[in-house]
Amino acid sequence: MSLNTIDTNTFDDAGFAKYLLSNRIITEGREKFYVHWVRLFFKERHRWSGFKWFDQLPLFIKRLDSKPNLQDWQRNQAEQAVRVYFSGFLAQREEVEQPGPLLVASSEGTYTIENSIQVFREALRLKNYAHKTEKTYLFRVKDFLSYVSNQDSTRDGANLSDPENQVKNYLAHLALNRKVAAPTQNLAFNALLTFFRLVINKELANMKHQVRAKVGKRLPVVFSKDETKKLLSQFEGTMALIISMIYGGGLRLSECQRLRIKDIDFDQQLIFVRGGKGDKDRSTVLPKSVVSDLRSQIEKVINLHTEDLNEGYGSVWIPPSLSRKYPGAQKERAWQWLFPAKKRSIDPESGEIRRYHVPSRTIQRAFKTALKNAGIYKHASIHTLRHSFATHLLLAGVDIRQIQEYLGHSRVETTMIYTHVIKEMRDPVVSPLDSMRR
Numbered sequence: 318m319s320l321n322t323i324d325t326n327t328f329d330d331a332g333f334a335k336y337l338l339s340n341r342i343i344t345e346g347r348e349k350f351y352v353h354w355v356r357l358f359f360k361e362r363h364r365w366s367g368f369k370w371f372d373q374l375p376l377f378i379k380r381l382d383s384k385p386n387l388q389d390w391q392r393n394q395a396e397q398a399v400r401v402y403f404s405g406f407l408a409q410r411e412e413v414e415q416p417g418p419l420l421v422a423s424s425e426g427t428y429t430i431e432n433s434i435q436v437f438r439e440a441l442r443l444k445n446y447a448h449k450t451e452k453t454y455l456f457r458v459k460d461f462l463s464y465v466s467n468q469d470s471t472r473d474g475a476n477l478s479d480p481e482n483q484v485k486n487y488l489a490h491l492a493l494n495r496k497v498a499a500p501t502q503n504l505a506f507n508a509l510l511t512f513f514r515l516v517i518n519k520e521l522a523n524m525k526h527q528v529r530a531k532v533g534k535r536l537p538v539v540f541s542k543d544e545t546k547k548l549l550s551q552f553e554g555t556m557a558l559i560i561s562m563i564y565g566g567g568l569r570l571s572e573c574q575r576l577r578i579k580d581i582d583f584d585q586q587l588i589f590v591r592g593g594k595g596d597k598d599r600s601t602v603l604p605k606s607v608v609s610d611l612r613s614q615i616e617k618v619i620n621l622h623t624e625d626l627n628e629g630y631g632s633v634w635i636p637p638s639l640s641r642k643y644p645g646a647q648k649e650r651a652w653q654w655l656f657p658a659k660k661r662s663i664d665p666e667s668g669e670i671r672r673y674h675v676p677s678r679t680i681q682r683a684f685k686t687a688l689k690n691a692g693i694y695k696h697a698s699i700h701t702l703r704h705s706f707a708t709h710l711l712l713a714g715v716d717i718r719q720i721q722e723y724l725g726h727s728r729v730e731t732t733m734i735y736t737h738v739i740k741e742m743r744d745p746v747v748s749p750l751d752s753m754r755r
Contacts, residue, residue, distance in 0.1 A: 358377050400436060434462075441511075681699060
């Protein structure tokens with residue numbers, strides 16, 4: 318019997334409750350809440366007939382999000398209950414006669430590669446991992462599972478029977494065969510640690526300090542003030558404002574993209590960065606030179622938003638928890654992106670037609686063109702502007718602790734790297750060759 322032959326359209330509430338208690342997934346008395354959420358899911362899933370359960374789940378959660386009194390813990394509990402029912406309870410009832418395509422065992426059941434990736438994706442979202450982190454971790458885990466599966470040529474799949482050695486072999490494969498850099502190896506290792514912890518319920522504790530690739534110290538590439546001025550002169554219009562704010566406020570590209578109208582404080586001359594790296598908020602300096610252009614940009618955004626509203630759109634993406642707390646915020650002016658995209662698009666998660674913020678590739682493409690036209694031949698990226706912001710502040714005598722706050726670094730040691738950079742820029746030593754030719 319396979320999972321497809323099990324009646325997945327009828328909810329076995331008594332069997333599920335027994336499964337929860339016998340496997341000690343939850344404490345006695347709380348199984349009724351899990352049963353409640355799955356029963357509600359079965360009442361709603363007819364709306365999306367033809368879809369698999371893991372495609373129906375986000376649609377079900379979206380319907381729950383529309384309820385004004387729903388708490389975050391209830392939403393998470395509902396999502397976990399449905400996941401445990403299908404990936405745990407039904408998977409346990411399945412009698413696997415032949416090895417499938419990579420079976421992953423955990424306390425909640427047995428997953429195929431497809432299901433394990435889906436469970437991992439849902440777990441990352443429950444933990445509020447950033448979208449970019451989720452995307453990177455999923456890619457690395459898929460690559461790892463594919464590698465393990467290909468190593469066992471005697472069967473259609475492979476079991477994660479020896480995870481520590483399999484992880485070590487995979488990381489060695491990345492280093493020796495694919496020649497990936499040390500940071501990429503460490504990123505892959507972090508992804509696998511998270512996967513085994515959240516999906517397999519296994520801590521690879523003994524490996525945390527054993528397989529880390531050594532990362533050499535590298536000084537960041539920095540523009541001189543003249544190079545920065547020459548580079549900025551290559552931009553015009555909205556793109557000039559974006560690049561000026563990235564440099565003038567020491568912003569990351571993603572932080573500038575995600576700025577909203579409400580994040581600009583003209584009176585205090587501050588830019589507020591919400592949910593930056595590490596999900597941290599901070600404030601940084603708002604350059605006086607961009608204030609006039611910024612006010613004009615906000616006026617353009619308001620006009621564009623008014624047009625969207627008149628055409629039946631105008632809803633902007635905000636975090637689900639905030640959309641429940643402030644139901645009307647999605648259409649308020651304050652929440653609109655400071656740098657919106659030119660065209661509306663379909664939200665891949667909700668299916669709504671919205672105007673997202675300006676794409677990163679648009680900014681990166683413009684930066685590369687400007688760099689070439691300015692005749693600056695450095696291995697630079699948009700992030701170089703952030704490095705230049707910090708270095709130029711140090712050269713101007715600004716306290717390093719203040720620069721640390723502007724950049725959002727948790728440790729001052731991270732900011733200290735710029736002190737090494739300014740040694741190369743301040744009063745360079747005269748070469749002995751030059752002194753001989755005087």
